[in-house]
Amino acid sequence: MTILAIVHQPDAGPGVFADVIAEAGIELDTWCPPEQPEPPALDRYGAVISFGGDAHPDQDSERPWLVTERNVLRDLLKADVPVLGVCLGAELLAQAAGAAVRRAGRPEIGFHSVQITDAGARDVLLGPIPPRFQALSWHSYQCELPVIATALARSDAGIQAFRIGSRTWGIQFHAEVTQAAFNSWLDDYEDDPDAETINPEELRAELAERIVAWNELGRAMCRRFLAAAELV
Numbered sequence: 146m147t148i149l150a151i152v153h154q155p156d157a158g159p160g161v162f163a164d165v166i167a168e169a170g171i172e173l174d175t176w177c178p179p180e181q182p183e184p185p186a187l188d189r190y191g192a193v194i195s196f197g198g199d200a201h202p203d204q205d206s207e208r209p210w211l212v213t214e215r216n217v218l219r220d221l222l223k224a225d226v227p228v229l230g231v232c233l234g235a236e237l238l239a240q241a242a243g244a245a246v247r248r249a250g251r252p253e254i255g256f257h258s259v260q261i262t263d264a265g266a267r268d269v270l271l272g273p274i275p276p277r278f279q280a281l282s283w284h285s286y287q288c289e290l291p292v293i294a295t296a297l298a299r300s301d302a303g304i305q306a307f308r309i310g311s312r313t314w315g316i317q318f319h320a321e322v323t324q325a326a327f328n329s330w331l332d333d334y335e336d337d338p339d340a341e342t343i344n345p346e347e348l349r350a351e352l353a354e355r356i357v358a359w360n361e362l363g364r365a366m367c368r369r370f371l372a373a374a375e376l377v
Contacts, residue, residue, distance in 0.1 A: 146191040146376050147172040151214065153179060153198030153233060156329045160321035161360045162194065165367040169377050178210035184217050192227040192374040195234025197319060199337065201286055202236040202246045215241050227312040227374035232284050235307075235315030239288035242309055249302050252285040252339040255348050256355060259305045259318065265297030270314050270369050271306055274362065280305065280318035281352075281359055283330060285339040288315070312373055320363035324356040 148166055152158045152175050159166070159173065166173050176185055179200075187193075195218065205211050218241035221228050230238035236246045256279040265271040280300070287303035290296050297314075298306035306316045319327070331349060334340040371377045 147174055147189055148376070149185065149187075149190040149193045150175045151193065151195035151217075151234065152177050153196065153200060156326050157197045157199075158326075159194065159196065160319075160323045160326055161363045162321045162367040165364050165371070169368075169371055171371070171376055178214045179208065182210065182213065184213060187217065187220060187224070187226065190226065191376050192229070192370070193221055194229045194370075195231065195237065196321065197232030197234065197283070200233060202233065202240060202288075203286075211237065222309065222313065225310065225312070227370070228314070229370050230315040231321060232282075232317055232319060235317055236284075236286055236288050238309075238313070238315045239291055239294075239307070242291035242293055244289040244291040244294070246286055246288045249285055249287040251302060253282040253300065253302050253317075254284075254340055254343050255282065256280065256351060257282055257300055257302075257318075259298050259300045261298050262296050264295045264308075265306065268295075268297050268308060269373050270308070270366060271297045273365065273369070278362075279355070281320075281322060281327070281355070282318045283327075283340075284317055287317070314370070320359075320366050322363075323360070324352060327352055327356075 150159050200208050215237050218238050259280040261276050294307040294309045308314050331345045
């Protein structure tokens with residue numbers, strides 16, 4: 146079986162998820178919508194993971210590939226193909242399910258406290274995570290909860306995780322990201338107007354202290370997704 150990774154830019158790829166997928170003996174294909182306007186044939190894939198990027202979900206006129214990806218995600222929902230959306234991927238998934246996505250009251254960049262909901266505590270993907278944990282994030286948009294979805298985790302800024310049906314999830318935090326990738330984002334933080342107030346060196350130091358445990362959480366989450374998708 147093969148998984149499709151939807152990757153929007155080179156430094157925002159599968160990260161530690163790729164290690165878990167390879168260990169499971171599953172092939173991983175990549176589709177980059179900004180560079181490949183035509184999506185691949187979706188019937189080849191047992192699951193799809195859409196990752197983050199510097200695009201925003203309301204930039205359809207500037208980045209028309211957002212419309213294409215949203216339509217792909219809508220088709221996957223209709224076909225009940227297991228999907229995991231991460232950050233931008235989660236926002237596009239929420240839109241595909243009919244929810245609004247808006248600019249958040251404040252950006253969440255770095256580690257932020259996230260609370261698992263009662264439904265999240267019973268969820269196969271989120272349930273094993275501690276009820277309150279520090280999640281590594283980089284986003285300035287928040288999605289409303291789709292009518293057909295269940296809220297699994299929240300922060301002060303809004304929804305952090307949701308589930309649609311039994312095998313499709315969206316998470317706002319970057320469970321996949323490696324230390325090298327996040328540091329590359331910090332290298333270019335001045336290109337993001339929403340990141341102008343962060344202290345990149347303080348965040349690098351905090352990242353170095355927390356990244357091993359964070360990557361363990363991400364790998365375990367990916368393993369549970371593969372199991373829920375019935376790929377392992």
